[in-house]
Amino acid sequence: MIVLGGGVIGLAVAFELKVRGHQVTVLEQGLCGGQASGAAAGMLAPFSEIGEDPNDFFHLAHESLKMYPDWQQAVKEISGKSFEYVQSGSLHCVYHEADFLELESRQHWQGTFGVESEILSQQQIRALEPNISDEIIGAIYYPEESHLFAPDYVKALEIGCRKLGVTIEDEVGHISIEAWMEHQVLRGPSGKQWAGDRLIVCAGAWASEHEETFSLRVPVYPIRGQICAYEVPAGDVRHIVYTSQGYIVPKGNGTVVNGASEDIAGYDTTVTEQGIKRLTNWNGHIFPFLNELTPFHTWAGLRPATQDGYPMIGETKKAPHVVFATGHYRNGILLSPITAKVVADVVEGKKTEVPLTMFDPMRFS
Ligand SMILES: Cc1cc2nc3c(=O)[nH]c(=O)nc-3n(C[C@H](O)[C@H](O)[C@H](O)COP(=O)(O)OP(=O)(O)OC[C@H]3O[C@@H](n4cnc5c(N)ncnc54)[C@H](O)[C@@H]3O)c2cc1C
Structure with missing residues (x-):
């Protein structure tokens, strides 16, 4: 299974998938956590952030906050790296x-x-x-409501992934998606190729560059x-x-x-x-x-x-072996545990605990 993007979302997804026994490779053009995830203030604040709408996004964020005490403990234990969580x-x-x-x-x-x-x-x-x-x-x-020190949390996720046996290839430069229908094939600037049975797109603010590849609107x-x-x-x-x-x-x-x-x-x-x-x-x-x-x-x-401020999480009918987990906007740190869980559930064909219709990657197409 290939995870494209080594930010908090890609690493959290890889961590959860590996804990569940899947083979995972994370591909990152720069350093893991080197983009939005390492820059975040680290607030875990769904109630402050979502004041107007009791919708499924609020539900997703609330569930993620509830997961944090156990999740951060697991990341600390597996990585052996402590980080501030208050x-x-x-x-x-x-x-x-x-x-x-x-x-x-x-x-x-x-x-x-x-x-x-x-x-x-x-x-x-x-x-x-x-x-x-x-x-x-x-x-x-x-x-x-809580907060954590985002750069250390992301580093702990990276170390935890490596200790679990996730293959992380970072600083490999910009990766292109060459095939995605039956087999997922990705290629880096050096010509190196990676293949997998599933592709999880966790490309953060760069996700829209794959619009043409998938013939899908990805307005991120x-x-x-x-x-x-x-x-x-x-x-x-x-x-x-x-x-x-x-x-x-x-x-x-x-x-x-x-x-x-x-x-x-x-x-x-x-x-x-x-x-x-x-x-x-x-x-x-x-x-x-x-x-x-x-x-x-x-x-x-x-x-x-x-475009609508909500993340894109889940599979698409057009690309059955591709799962999106991107567009987390202001709340990617908060949403990392629940995103990891629901993506792993989707991959395993399980019913997710929270409804994902609102986050359907096809909704813009
Ligand atoms: C100033 C600031 C404050 C914030 N404060 C908070 C906060 O308090 N609480 C909170 O919950 N959230 C906060 N956020 C939001 C949070 O940081 C983001 O929602 C989250 O980091 C998104 O994670 P990500 O993994 O999707 O993206 P990223 O961290 O950007 O990771 C995506 C990765 O994919 C890689 N990538 C993309 N395309 C390719 C490609 N083709 N080939 C190889 N690699 C690729 C990129 O290099 C990048 O490392 C804040 C953000 C900012 C900027």
């Missing part, structure tokens, strides 16, 4: 009285799915986050996220703090991460002064002490966004 809870903050209505509506419908939350007054928020801005007048607190676009980090004493920020204009995530290494822009810039991962300024101009409205600090690190990655 159930910190999150505060989804608002600035205007009228915004409380939105918080109440979220709390109501999310509550019907068993989501724990509490609407907090300014005073209650201060008890949790003493340094937060006075401009913030309310928040919904989600105690179950790169959305650049620029992001920065500050050195901040431990304890000065305690939770994920989410606002409509940006978020702050505290990390165990004495830094906080502040993200992220959403730019259309093709495949350009340059960090721009304007992009970082948009973040730094706002974050004083979250934590005023950040106005006095300068980010020590800035970076960018390309989120794989589909």
Whole structure:
């Protein structure tokens, strides 16, 4: 079985397939985790991210969050590599009285799915986050939302895959798909070929380049996220703090991460002064002490966004031996355990635990 792409999705899929006893090869043009996955802030925050729609995407993301305690433990045990994973809870903050209505509506419908939350007054928020801005007048607190250190998590997945016996061929350059009907044949720039009985396309923001190959619409676009980090004493920020204009995530290494822009810039991962300024101009409205600090690190990655914002997961009738797992946009880290599970179920012909119709790769064609 061949997995095309060594980001968090490709590695998680390979990890799960190998645990279930399949032979797997991962092909990656650069370094594993070298694209969007290594750039992520690492929030596992489905309730903050999905506030409007109690749809199957919410269900997918919620299930994935529930899988995390066991999943991250398995990745740590098999890889022997530890990484930061914290159930910190999150505060989804608002600035205007009228915004409380939105918080109440979220709390109501999310509550019907068993989501724990509490609407907090300014005073209650201060008890949790003493340094937060006075401009913030309310928040919904989600105690179950978590975060991890994405580069270390992806590295642990890679090491775990190798230890399990997954063949990972990285830095092989751009891979083309030469045949996909009966047998899957892929070729690298050196002329080297790989063949397999199944192909799992986990090509992130590059998935659209295979449209012609499959005669299938694959509307996945790169959305650049620029992001920065500050050195901040431990304890000065305690939770994920989410606002409509940006978020702050505290990390165990004495830094906080502040993200992220959403730019259309093709495949350009340059960090721009304007992009970082948009973040730094706002974050004083979250934590005023950040106005006095300068980010020590800035970076960018390309989120794989589909036309409707939902991932493409599953088989297509046109290409029965090809499974798609791409287009995870803002939530690929969060969605990695559930994607791995459902892709492995699809490969094994099992009924998936969560409905996949909404994520049908054929829906754009
Ligand atoms: C700034 C930023 C912050 C983010 N924060 C979060 C967050 O807090 N929580 C969260 O859940 N998500 C977050 N995300 C989103 C998350 O990073 C992505 O959804 C996720 O990384 C997508 O994983 P992927 O494996 O599909 O893509 P990628 O990590 O981009 O991996 C795809 C891989 O496929 C390889 N590839 C593609 N085509 C070919 C080919 N033809 N030949 C060989 N190799 C190929 C690429 O080189 C690449 O390494 C963030 C993203 C960004 C940019």
